[in-house]
Amino acid sequence: MGAVEESLARFVAETSPEAIPRASYQAARQGCFDCIGVTLAGAAQAPGQMIARFVAEQESKPVCTVIGTPVRASPHLAALANGTLGHVLDYDDMGAHGYPWHPSVSLLPAALALGEELGVGGKEVLTAYLIGFEVAAHLSFGSRSPQAESGFHATAVFGALGATAVACRLLELDTQQTLMALGLAASMPSGILQNFGTHAKSLHAGMACRNGVLAASLARQGWKATDAFIESKVGWAHAYLGEDKYHPEQMVRGLGKTWHSEHTIVIKKYPCCGASHSAVDSLLSLMAEHGLRYEDVKEVHVSLLPALSYVLLYPKPEYGFQGKFSIQYSLAAALLDGGLGIESFEDGAALRPEVQEALDKITVHVLPHWDPGDYAANPVRLVLQDGRALERSTSRHQMHGTPLDPLGEEELKDKFLGCARRSLPEAQARQALAAWWDLERAQDIREPLRTVALDR
Incomplete structure (x- = not known):
C-alpha cells in the first residue's frame, strides 16, 4: 500500500x-x-x-x-x-x-x-x-x-x-x-x-x-x-x-x-459547455453596455486555448446537442436572441436559417500555446457595422456563477x-x-x- x-x-x-x-x-x-x-x-x-x-x-x-x-x-x-x-x-x-x-x-x-x-x-x-x-x-x-x-x-x-x-x-x-x-x-x-x-x-x-x-x-x-x-x-x-x-x-x-x-x-x-461561458458573458455584457442589436454587429472574434478546442467540437452543429459544444453556436445564438436558455439548444432553435447566418459572423482563433494562466478567458472582439471595434476578456475565475461572483439566492x-x-x-x-x-x-x-x- x-x-x-x-x-x-x-x-x-x-x-x-x-x-x-x-x-x-x-x-x-x-x-x-x-x-x-x-x-x-x-x-x-x-x-x-x-x-x-x-x-x-x-x-x-x-x-x-x-x-x-x-x-x-x-x-x-x-x-x-x-x-x-x-x-x-x-x-x-x-x-x-x-x-x-x-x-x-x-x-x-x-x-x-x-x-x-x-x-x-x-x-x-x-x-x-x-x-x-x-x-x-x-x-x-x-x-x-x-x-x-x-x-x-x-x-x-x-x-x-x-x-x-x-x-x-x-x-x-x-x-x-x-x-x-x-x-x-x-x-x-x-x-x-x-x-x-x-x-x-x-x-x-x-x-x-x-x-x-x-x-x-x-x-x-x-x-x-x-x-x-x-x-x-x-x-x-x-x-x-x-x-x-x-x-x-x-x-x-x-x-x-x-x-x-x-x-x-x-x-x-447557461445550459452548455462551460468552456464557452466566459465568451458568452463578454459578448452579452458588451451588447448591453453599448445598446447593441444583432444587426449592429458585423463580426465576432473569439480566442481559444488549444485544450478547449478538444471539447468545443462543432463549428456548425447539425442538431441542438452539438450546439452545446460549439462556441460558434453559443455566441451566434446569444448574439441573435440576447441570451441562452434550455430552448436555445433544441433542434428547432439550432437549425433556424437565421442562426446559420449568424454563425457566419463568428470567427474562432485557436491560440498557439497551452498556457492556462488565464484559464479559459476566451477574449472576445466585436467589429461593428459602423467600423468600431469593442473588446472584452472575462476570466473563467470571475464570471457570474463563480465563487468570486456567485449567483444570488x-x-x-x-x-x-x-x-x-x-x-x-x-x-x-x-x-x-x-x-x-x-x-x-x-x-x-x-x-x-x-x-x-x-x-x-
Missing part, C-alpha cells in the same frame, strides 16, 4: 463532520440544490426519458427514486439514472480554477441512492458529498493534466473515485474496506471526449455514480482489489492521466485541512423553478424548492426525495 492510497482511505473513513468548514457545507448545499433542479429538467429530455425507461425495464429492487419520474430502482441503477439525468443538459455545476470536472452530478446521485435506501438525514448526505468532493478534487489538483491529452473525460475519471468515497462513507466502511473500494473503482472510469455533443456524454456522470455504489457495495461484501492504484506505474493515474502528468504527493497535500469545496463550485448560467431559485417545472406541476415544483433549499435540516433524505418523484 502506498502512502497516497492510505491517506485517501483514512480521510474517507475517519474524517469527522466537525472537521468540515461551514463554508464547505454551504457550497455543497447550493451545489446539491442546483443539481436537483437540472436533474428535473433532464428528466423531461429524450435521453432522460430513455434512461428512465431502461432502468424501469430492469425490474430491480424498487427502493430508490429516479428523479422527475415514477420509476423506482435499486441503488446502483438509480445512481446511474439520476447521474445521467443531471448531466443531460450540461446545465449542472462545474469546477473553477482549472478543476475540469462536474462535481455535484458525479457525487450527489450516489449519495441519494444509498441515503434513500439507508434512511439517513440531509446532513449525512452533504457530509458524504463533501468527502467525495475532496477526494476527487485533490486527485485533480495533483494531476494538472489537460484532459484533452488523454481523451478521457475528467468527470468520469475523477468522478468514479469521488462517488466511491461518497458510497464508502454512507455504508460506513472502515479504512481497509475503503481502500479496496477505491481500488475497484480505479478499474471502472470511462468516457471519451469525442462523445461530447451526444447523448453518451451524460452517461459519463451516470456511470461514475453507478460505479461508486457498485465498488463500495462489493468492498463491503469482501471483494479485494489493488491497494496501489495511484502510485503504481500500471495504475489508475498512469493509465488515465498519462506518464509524468501527475504528482502523487500533491494528490493528498492538505487533505483534511485544505477544503477545495469552499471555492471551486461554479453554478452555470433569487437567481438560484429562479433557475431551479425554471428547470423543475419541466417535470413537475407548479405546486410540487415549489414544494421541491423549499425541501431542497433546506436539505441540511431533513431528518430523513426520503422526505425531500418524495417531492421530486412522480406518482406511479
